[in-house]
Amino acid sequence: MEVKHERVKQCLEAMMDSGQLSVGERLPSEILMAKEFGVSRETFRAAVKMLEQEGRLLVKHGVGTFVIQPLPMIPSSLERLSSIGAMIRTAQLDQGESRIKFTKEGCSPEAASALGIKLGDPVVNMERVHTANGEPVAFSMNTIPQEIAGDAFDHDEFQGKLLQFFEKRLGRKIVTADSEICVPLHIDRHCQRLLLHPQTTVLMLKQVHYDEANRPVLFSRDYLRNDVFTFNIRRTT
Structure with a gap:
């Protein structure tokens, strides 16, 4: 069963990948975005947190949440457990x-x-x-x-x-x-x-x-x- 915040995360990723949300753009307020996705503010906040940890969103407290350019992938990164x-x-x-x-x-x-x-x-x-x-x-x-x-x-x-x-x-x-x-x-x-x-x-x-x-x-x-x-x-x- 899909967790709500993961669904919101996937939707936000799709919006960024398609250009609907472009690099440098500030997201609408948390209240508006939560209402748009039909979820609670806590659920939307959890999705944003995941994307922030992945380097796709930048949260500036008191200013807003911005779409940023993700870092390039690192080949053979030691951070990933690989065979x-x-x-x-x-x-x-x-x-x-x-x-x-x-x-x-x-x-x-x-x-x-x-x-x-x-x-x-x-x-x-x-x-x-x-x-x-x-x-x-x-x-x-x-x-x-x-x-x-x-x-x-x-x-x-x-x-x-x-x-x-x-x-x-x-x-x-x-x-x-x-x-x-x-x-x-x-x-x-x-x-x-x-x-x-x-x-x-x-x-x-x-x-x-x-x-x-x-x-x-x-x-x-x-x-x-x-x-x-x-x-x-x-x-x-």
Whole structure:
């Protein structure tokens, strides 16, 4: 069922996209707009708040609400949780098959700290090599607590996107992640998998993934060729 303020937001977006509300134009008063959409002032205010957060409206208290030019999209923005496959497609490369290996072992100190479990607790480690245009471009080491993984990886059931597998097979929807950008040493054996050309450098993302209840469910180390992937972030005051 559609929420009223989301419907109002969509209508305002359509008016801006069509030019009915142009950049620089001030919206009519809150009372008039709420009446026009047949909603309460609180509902209309909620829609405006969403568009303000998205950078499409500027609210100047005591002055009015103005349509502003939205900022351009940032490719490969770190603000958005994306799979490596999606990043490969964003780089306009042909995504290839990935080689997958599973092992069960005791949790390492780093993963235990990230996942909030005890050192040596059983975990499933999944290694994946991602290719693009026939070359390895990324290597991932994913660590999942055995308590969460169960036997889901015992019978070669995994295929496709890991985030979707978590939601559909493990019943945990991953909604956010804390990411740290690192530069691995060139002697790191996982880094060496990707050093195919003299100009190749490698970045690593260490990421703790959380479910809807803010519980850590996945720790990943993603090695990415910097001659293929670039990352951007928009900073504000």
